[in-house]
Amino acid sequence: MKKNLKKAAAILTTAAMCASMPMMVNAEENEKSGEGYKVGFCLQSMDVAVWNTMSEGMKARAEELGADYDCQVANNDVATQIANIENMVAQGYDAIIIHAFDREAFADVVKEALNQGVVICAYDDNIIDASTGEPVDYQLTFLCDNYEIGYRVGTMAAEWTKENFPDEEKIQFGLLCHREFQYQWDRVDGIEDAIAEIDPRIEIVEELEGLVIEDGVAAAETWIQSYPDMKGVVATNDTALMGFSEAWTTAGKDLNDENFGMFGNDGVKDAIDLVADGTILRGDVGLDVYNGGADALEACIKVLNGEEAENVIMPMINVTVDTADEWKADENLYK
Numbered sequence: 001m002k003k004n005l006k007k008a009a010a011i012l013t014t015a016a017m018c019a020s021m022p023m024m025v026n027a028e029e030n031e032k033s034g035e036g037y038k039v040g041f042c043l044q045s046m047d048v049a050v051w052n053t054m055s056e057g058m059k060a061r062a063e064e065l066g067a068d069y070d071c072q073v074a075n076n077d078v079a080t081q082i083a084n085i086e087n088m089v090a091q092g093y094d095a096i097i098i099h100a101f102d103r104e105a106f107a108d109v110v111k112e113a114l115n116q117g118v119v120i121c122a123y124d125d126n127i128i129d130a131s132t133g134e135p136v137d138y139q140l141t142f143l144c145d146n147y148e149i150g151y152r153v154g155t156m157a158a159e160w161t162k163e164n165f166p167d168e169e170k171i172q173f174g175l176l177c178h179r180e181f182q183y184q185w186d187r188v189d190g191i192e193d194a195i196a197e198i199d200p201r202i203e204i205v206e207e208l209e210g211l212v213i214e215d216g217v218a219a220a221e222t223w224i225q226s227y228p229d230m231k232g233v234v235a236t237n238d239t240a241l242m243g244f245s246e247a248w249t250t251a252g253k254d255l256n257d258e259n260f261g262m263f264g265n266d267g268v269k270d271a272i273d274l275v276a277d278g279t280i281l282r283g284d285v286g287l288d289v290y291n292g293g294a295d296a297l298e299a300c301i302k303v304l305n306g307e308e309a310e311n312v313i314m315p316m317i318n319v320t321v322d323t324a325d326e327w328k329a330d331e332n333l334y335k
Contacts, residue, residue, distance in 0.1 A: 150190025176210025
């Protein structure tokens, strides 16, 4: 019941912020509809592989539509992100997609951009006006259903443990996440709710920082020593799991160990390869970031042309050893 209530609340929240499902784009119908426009992406960093793939999707769609495109990276610094937005406004960008990695920090610069006639699309989270606690009145959002992502990760992990450890009373797991961002909390909530519902024998014995490769390496080095009976790891992204798998093999452990399982999300190419090969990375929630990014950019062009444009919700697909080949067959997914 708890899961159903939280899941319903998450869906209602997402529905309030994003009124529709992702757009289905027909590039031929919109050929060169972006000619003369400049669209920018102000991104947190390139530390997470899927963000680079997302930018590639935006760039490709901009080329199809005849628009100029540029991505500026803040290297995880709020002041740099604000300066990047200001620079794009000063350089005459018509639309800016902003990675809202700090919910309240970008409100003032966004208001100024809107006053200058710039179309704004917030990616990953809403941009909040601290004085009201409400989102700034910009045109578009590009969001994930983060609770659903986490719930799928937790479901894959719990179904795997039920099948492979039917006689265990307690099953130790580690959790890798990056608590700085609210959306990561939502993913953790989904993971925990799915585990509690499907296989409550799973015990999260420790949570460690998990955003970049180095975090995964550090976690593996710690847990291999501290929790020799640990059966798996759930994570809120793939990049940290790539580091974990590297440290796992460096420690002399078998990448095909049948008694260990990792479960994450994003759909990073290297992660999908590990899933397809039947390694300890057994399940991944693949996010279609390439086409999602392309759709977000096209939504900006639609608004600039005075057309109706829908908010974009990231498509997602569960990837296991049985379905990995389907993902790999799509060149826009397998990047």
